[in-house]
Amino acid sequence: MTDSTALYIHIPFCRRRCAYCSFTSYEGREANIPAYVDALTRELALYPAGLPVSSIYFGGGTPSLLPVNQFDKLLSCIYPHFAVDETAEITIEANPGTVDGKYLSFIRSLGINRLSLGVQSLDDGELKTLGRIHTAADALRSMSIARHAGFDNINLDIIYGIPGRKSDIWLRMLKDIISLEPEHLSLYPLTLDGDEPLHEAIERGEAEPLDTDAAADQYELAGHMLASHGYLHYEISNWARPGYECRHNVTYWLMRPYIGAGVAAHSYFDGRRCANTSDLDRYMASLSSNTRPARDLEERIGPDIELAEAMILGLRLTSGIDTAAIRSRYKVDLLERYSDQVRELAGLGLIERDGGRIRLTGRGRLLGNQVFLRFMPD
Amino acid sequence: MDQSLTRNFCIIAHIDHGKSTLADRLIELAGNLRQGEVRDQLLDSMELERERGITIKAKAVRLNCEAEDGKTYRLNLIDTPGHVDFSYEVSRTLAACEGAVLVIDAVQGIQAQTIANVYLAMEQNLEIIPVANKIDLPAADPERALSEISEVLGYNAGDVLLVSAKSGQGVSGVLERIIEAVPPPRGESDAPLRALVFDSHYDSYKGVIAYVRIVDGNLRRGDALRLMGQRTRMEALEVGHFLPEPQPVAELSTGDVGYVATGLKSVGQCRVGDTVTTDEHGASELLIGYRPAKPMVFAGIYPIEPESYQQFRESIDKLSLNDASLTYEPESSPLLGHGFRCGFLGLLHMDIVRERLEREFFMSVVVTSPGVNLRVTSTDGEIINVVSPSQMPPASKIDVVEEPWVGVAIVTPSKFIGPLMDLAVEYEGSYKHTEYLGHHNLPGSLGQRVQLDFEMPLRSMLSVFYDRLKSCSQGYASLDYSPIGYRPAKLVKLDVLVNDVTVDAFSRIVPPDRAHDVGKAIIAKLKQVIDRQMFKVPLQAAVGGRIVARADIPALRKDVLAKCYGGDITRKRKLLQKQKEGKKKMKYIGRVEVPKEAFTSVLKLEQ
Numbered sequence: 001m002t003d004s005t006a007l008y009i010h011i012p013f014c015r016r017r018c019a020y021c022s023f024t025s026y027e028g029r030e031a032n033i034p035a036y037v038d039a040l041t042r043e044l045a046l047y048p049a050g051l052p053v054s055s056i057y058f059g060g061g062t063p064s065l066l067p068v069n070q071f072d073k074l075l076s077c078i079y080p081h082f083a084v085d086e087t088a089e090i091t092i093e094a095n096p097g098t099v100d101g102k103y104l105s106f107i108r109s110l111g112i113n114r115l116s117l118g119v120q121s122l123d124d125g126e127l128k129t130l131g132r133i134h135t136a137a138d139a140l141r142s143m144s145i146a147r148h149a150g151f152d153n154i155n156l157d158i159i160y161g162i163p164g165r166k167s168d169i170w171l172r173m174l175k176d177i178i179s180l181e182p183e184h185l186s187l188y189p190l191t192l193d194g195d196e197p198l199h200e201a202i203e204r205g206e207a208e209p210l211d212t213d214a215a216a217d218q219y220e221l222a223g224h225m226l227a228s229h230g231y232l233h234y235e236i237s238n239w240a241r242p243g244y245e246c247r248h249n250v251t252y253w254l255m256r257p258y259i260g261a262g263v264a265a266h267s268y269f270d271g272r273r274c275a276n277t278s279d280l281d282r283y284m285a286s287l288s289s290n291t292r293p294a295r296d297l298e299e300r301i302g303p304d305i306e307l308a309e310a311m312i313l314g315l316r317l318t319s320g321i322d323t324a325a326i327r328s329r330y331k332v333d334l335l336e337r338y339s340d341q342v343r344e345l346a347g348l349g350l351i352e353r354d355g356g357r358i359r360l361t362g363r364g365r366l367l368g369n370q371v372f373l374r375f376m377p378d
Numbered sequence: 379m380d381q382s383l384t385r386n387f388c389i390i391a392h393i394d395h396g397k398s399t400l401a402d403r404l405i406e407l408a409g410n411l412r413q414g415e416v417r418d419q420l421l422d423s424m425e426l427e428r429e430r431g432i433t434i435k436a437k438a439v440r441l442n443c444e445a446e447d448g449k450t451y452r453l454n455l456i457d458t459p460g461h462v463d464f465s466y467e468v469s470r471t472l473a474a475c476e477g478a479v480l481v482i483d484a485v486q487g488i489q490a491q492t493i494a495n496v497y498l499a500m501e502q503n504l505e506i507i508p509v510a511n512k513i514d515l516p517a518a519d520p521e522r523a524l525s526e527i528s529e530v531l532g533y534n535a536g537d538v539l540l541v542s543a544k545s546g547q548g549v550s551g552v553l554e555r556i557i558e559a560v561p562p563p564r565g566e567s568d569a570p571l572r573a574l575v576f577d578s579h580y581d582s583y584k585g586v587i588a589y590v591r592i593v594d595g596n597l598r599r600g601d602a603l604r605l606m607g608q609r610t611r612m613e614a615l616e617v618g619h620f621l622p623e624p625q626p627v628a629e630l631s632t633g634d635v636g637y638v639a640t641g642l643k644s645v646g647q648c649r650v651g652d653t654v655t656t657d658e659h660g661a662s663e664l665l666i667g668y669r670p671a672k673p674m675v676f677a678g679i680y681p682i683e684p685e686s687y688q689q690f691r692e693s694i695d696k697l698s699l700n701d702a703s704l705t706y707e708p709e710s711s712p713l714l715g716h717g718f719r720c721g722f723l724g725l726l727h728m729d730i731v732r733e734r735l736e737r738e739f740f741m742s743v744v745v746t747s748p749g750v751n752l753r754v755t756s757t758d759g760e761i762i763n764v765v766s767p768s769q770m771p772p773a774s775k776i777d778v779v780e781e782p783w784v785g786v787a788i789v790t791p792s793k794f795i796g797p798l799m800d801l802a803v804e805y806e807g808s809y810k811h812t813e814y815l816g817h818h819n820l821p822g823s824l825g826q827r828v829q830l831d832f833e834m835p836l837r838s839m840l841s842v843f844y845d846r847l848k849s850c851s852q853g854y855a856s857l858d859y860s861p862i863g864y865r866p867a868k869l870v871k872l873d874v875l876v877n878d879v880t881v882d883a884f885s886r887i888v889p890p891d892r893a894h895d896v897g898k899a900i901i902a903k904l905k906q907v908i909d910r911q912m913f914k915v916p917l918q919a920a921v922g923g924r925i926v927a928r929a930d931i932p933a934l935r936k937d938v939l940a941k942c943y944g945g946d947i948t949r950k951r952k953l954l955q956k957q958k959e960g961k962k963k964m965k966y967i968g969r970v971e972v973p974k975e976a977f978t979s980v981l982k983l984e985q
Contacts (some may be wrong), residue, residue: 008944059944161936189938216935236938252945266945273948297948309947312954348912368938370912372959377949 004249010262011063019131019198024264055248064094096142097134105151116155119150121353154183161215163208183244312372320359389482392489396511400543408441456633461508466671474591477505477560484518489856496778509787515544529816548822570661573654584639612640673721674767678746680717693739767885781867790855792825797850805838879968898929
C-alpha cells in the first residue's frame with residue numbers, strides 16, 4: 001500500500017468561473033477538450049509503466065464537463081499503463097449543474113466509484129453570491145440521480161463562512177445535507193486571497209465582508225451535528241462515515257507520493273514537488289512533442305522542509321502525528337526537535353499529546369495556521 | 379566702497395504672500411542672474427540648498443544696482459525664516475538690517491504674521507517699505523488692501539507700492555524705494571570689529587559658515603576671531619559675499635553683509651545672535667544680548683529598524699552640526715528601542731528635522747507625540763523639568779505643575795468670530811481682546827477683519843488646533859503666537875496598558891477632564907490595529923491606578939487554510955511562510971504581537 005501512488009488529473013474547464021475561485025480553470029475553452037485529453041494521455045505515458053496506483057482523482061475545474069467518450073479514452077490509457085489496484089478509489093468531481101442520469105451511469109460503468117459533488121450551499125442567494133451555475137434544487141436532484149446511477153460513495157463539498165449566512169439558515173442547511181446521507185462531507189471555509197471577483201466586490205462594499213467569528217460558529221455547529229449523526233471528523237475539513245475516509249486526500253496528509261497530470265497539476269514524486277504550467281496552450285504545446293510539460297515549479301524537498309511538511313500535513317488528521325512513525329521514517333525525535341513549539345502550543349491549548357501522538361485540539365483545528373506556521377523552517 | 383552707498387534690507391511677509399517670488403525678481407532685476415538662471419524661489423529651497431551646499435544657501439545676496447541718480451548702490455538682501463517657530467532667528471536677521479520690505483497679499487490683506495512681523499521690525503527701528511503684491515490677480519482688491527494698510531498699520535496709502543512679483547510689474551520701483559528710504563548703515567570703521575551672526579550653516583569642506591553683518595570695523599581673511607557670547611575662538615579661513623554664487627574677498631568692511639568660513643565643526647559653536655570680534659584688541663560689548671534659542675517642543679525620535687540605531691545616532695549627530703536649535707538626549711523604550719528625546723523650536727522645526735533625517739540621511743523614523751517642557755515642583759521642593767511623560771513623578775509626589783503658555787493672535791473676518799471663540803475655549807484658551815482692523819467690509823458676507831487675542835497653553839498648539847482653525851474659518855483665519863511664560867497647570871499622566879503591561883511610548887500628559895476621551899481614542903485605535911491574538915487582550919487607559927477607558931480584543935477563533943486543491947502543498951507552505959515572516963516583524967508587548975504601524979498610528983493620534 002505505501003508503495004503505491006495516487007493519481008491526480010486536472011480538468012481545467014469551467015462553464016463559468018466562480019466568484020471565490022483562485023484555482024486554474026478556463027471559461028469558453030471547451031472546444032479544446034479533445035486536444036487536452038490527448039495531451040493528458042501523452043503526459044501519463046511518460047511515467048514508468050506498471051506503477052502501482054491506489055487512487056485516481058479527477059479534479060477541476062469541472063471534470064463533469066468532459067464528455068463520456070473522453071473519460072473512456074483517458075481511462076483506457078490509464079488502466080493498461082499503470083497497475084491500478086482492484087479496490088482503487090476513483091473519484092470524479094462534478095458540478096450539480098452539469099450532470100444527468102445517463103452521464104453518471106456511463107461514468108460509473110467506466111469504473112469511477114466515488115463522486116464529489118460541488119454543492120457548496122443549499123441557499124440560492126448564496127449560490128448566486130458565489131457565482132455558481134446551479135441552484136439548490138439542482139444539487140438535491142443530482143444527488144438522487146447519482147444514487148440511481150449506482151454511486152454509493154458520494155462526497156458533498158460545502159462552504160461555510162459565506163458572508164451574511166445566518167445561523168438558522170446554516171442549521172437548516174446542515175439538516176438538509178445530513179438527510180441526503182452522503183458518505184463523505186468536505187466543509188471548507190470561504191477564503192479569499194485577493195484577486196477573486198468576490199474579494200473585489202467586498203472591497204467595493206458591494207458584498208458583506210467575511211466574518212471569522214461567524215465562520216467559527218458555523219464550523220463548530222457543523223462539528224456537533226455531524227458527530228451526532230455518526231460522521232467521523234477525521235481531518236480538519238473532512239467528515240466521513242466509518243470506512244469512507246477519502247483515500248486520495250489522506251495520501252497528501254501522509255506525504256505519500258502522487259502524480260498530478262494536466263494544467264497546473266501538482267506532483268510529489270521521487271522526493272520532488274512539481275507543478276505543471278498553468279497555461280493551457282503552453283501545456284498542450286509542450287506535450288505535442290511527447291516531452292515533459294513545462295513546469296511552474298520544481299523543487300527537491302530537503303530534510304528540514306520535509307519534516308515541517310510532515311508536521312503541518314500530519315496534524316490535519318484527527319489521529320494526529322505518530323511520533324514513532326516519524327522517528328522510523330525520518331530518524332527524528334519530533335518532541336525533541338520541536339520541544340519549544342510543542343510546549344508553547346500546548347500552553348495555548350492548540351495541541352495535545354496522547355501517548356506517542358500529537359494532535360490538534362478542537363480549538364486548534366480552527367486555528368490550524370497558527371499551529372502550522374510555528375513549524376515552518378526559518 | 380563708500381558706506382553711504384550700502385543698503386541692508388530684508389523682506390517680511392505672512393506665509394505665501396510672495397516673499398520668495400519678490401526676492402527672485404529683485405535678484406533678477408539687479409542683474410546678478412539672467413531670468414533663466416533664477417530657479418524659482420532661490421532663497422527658499424531646501425532641495426537646492428541640499429544639492430548645492432553653500433552656493434545656494436544664499437541667506438544674503440548682494441545686488442549691485444544703478445539708481446536713477448547715476449550712482450551704483452550695494453544692496454544686501456537678507457533672507458528671513460518665514461515661520462513663527464523661528465521668531466528668534468527672525469529677530470536676529472532683522473537686527474542685521476536697516477530696512478524691511480513688507481509684502482502684503484492684495485487678495486488676502488493683512489494677516490496675523492503680517493502684524494507680528496511689523497512689530498518685530500518696528501522693535502528694531504527698521505524703515506518699513508509696504509508693498510501690496512499680486513495686484514495682477516483678478517481677485518485682488520488693491521484699494522481695500524491700501525486702505526487697510528493705512529488704517530491698521532498707519533502707512534500713507536500713497537506710499538504703498540503696488541507690485542506683481544510674479545509678472546515683475548512695479549518691482550523696479552521697490553529697488554528705487556529701498557535706495558531712497560532705507561538709511562545707509564551707521565557704524566564706525568575705526569572701531570574694533572563687531573559683526574552680528576544672523577545665520578550659520580555647516581559645510582563639510584569649510585566647516586561652519588557664519589553669515590555676518592559687519593557693524594563696526596573690518597573683518598579680514600586670516601583674522602583670528604572670537605565669538606563674544608559663546609567665547610568660541612576661530613579663524614576667518616575665507617570671507618566673502620554672495621551674488622548669489624559665493625565671491626571670496628579680502629575683507630568685509632563696516633556696513634557689509636557677507637560670510638566667514640570658520641573651520642568650526644558644529645553650528646552649535648557659532649550660534650545665531652552672537653557677536654564676532656577680533657581675538658586680540660576686540661570689542662568689549664556685545665551688539666545684542668546673546669541668548670541661544672530654547673526648544674519649546676519635545677518628542678522622542680526612534681529608528682523604525684532598531685538595528686539601525688548606530689546609523690541613526692550618526693545621522694542625528696551630523697544633522698545637529700547644521701541645526702543649533704535641535705537638542706537631543708538618549709532615551710530608550712522597551713518597544714521602540716533606543717532613540718533620542720529631541721527638543722525643537724516648534725512643530726514645523728520638528729517636521730523639518732524628521733524630513734531631513736528621511737531625505738538626507740535615508741532614515742525611517744518614528745516620532746512620538748510631541749509635548750512641552752513642564753516644570754514640576756515635587757512635594758519635597760525639587761524642581762523637575764519634564765519633557766517626556768516617563769519623567770512625570772507619581773501624582774502623590776507632585777506639588778505644582780507649570781506649563782508654558784503663548785499669546786495667540788488670530789486675524790479673521792468677523793463672520794467667524796463665534797466659531798473661533800468656541801475653538802479657543804475648547805483648547806483651553808482665555809480670551810483677551812478683539813481689535814477691528816480698519817473699517818472696511820470684506821467681500822461677500824465675511825464682515826470686517828478683526829484680530830482676536832487669546833492666551834493658551836503651548837500644548838494646545840501641538841495638536842490639530844491649526845487645522846481646526848483653518849476649517850472653522852473656511853481657510854481665512856491666520857495665526858501667530860509667542861511665548862508668555864509658565865503658568866500653573868492641572869495635568870496628569872495617562873498610561874496605556876496592553877494585556878496589563880504599561881506601554882511607555884503611548885503615555886501622554888493630559889488635563890484630567892480629557893483623560894477619558896483621549897484614553898478612549900487611543901484604545902479604539904489600538905483595537906483597530908492590533909490583530910486578534912490566541913487569547914483575549916484587555917486594553918486599558920489609566921490615570922494613576924484609576925481605569926478611565928477599557929476595551930477587549932477578543933481571542934482569535936479561526937485561522938485555517940481552505941481546500942488543498944490537487945495536492946498543492948507548496949502554496950500552503952508558502953502562505954504559512956509568509957505568515958511567519960509577518961510574525962517576525964511584529965513587536966511584542968508582553969506576549970501580545972503588535973504591528974509597528976500600531977505605534978505610528980497611536981502616536982499620530984491627536985492629543
